[in-house]
Amino acid sequence: MYLCRDAIAHLTEAEEGALTGWTRFWHGFHMSICLHCRACRRQIAETRALAREIPPEPVPHGVEDEAMRAFRARGKSM
Numbered sequence: 001m002y003l004c005r006d007a008i009a010h011l012t013e014a015e016e017g018a019l020t021g022w023t024r025f026w027h028g029f030h031m032s033i034c035l036h037c038r039a040c041r042r043q044i045a046e047t048r049a050l051a052r053e054i055p056p057e058p059v060p061h062g063v064e065d066e067a068m069r070a071f072r073a074r075g076k077s078m
Helices: 004-009 011-015 021-033 035-053 063-077
Strands: none
Touching: 004 011, 004 021, 004 035, 011 021, 011 035, 021 035
């Protein structure tokens, strides 16, 4: 049985076209009959759209270089 928790867990995969076979079928069927999951999908889409509108904050001077040095140093010690 394909439940709401399954539908919600597969929302991103469905949006990306990554569901296959029976999972794709049952997800599509469930979404066609479940008002609550469709509302959840709509809310997630609206949240993503709003998040894309937030301008990125600039990275303070020197932070990126310091992070890369730390990353490289960690890689050498492994």
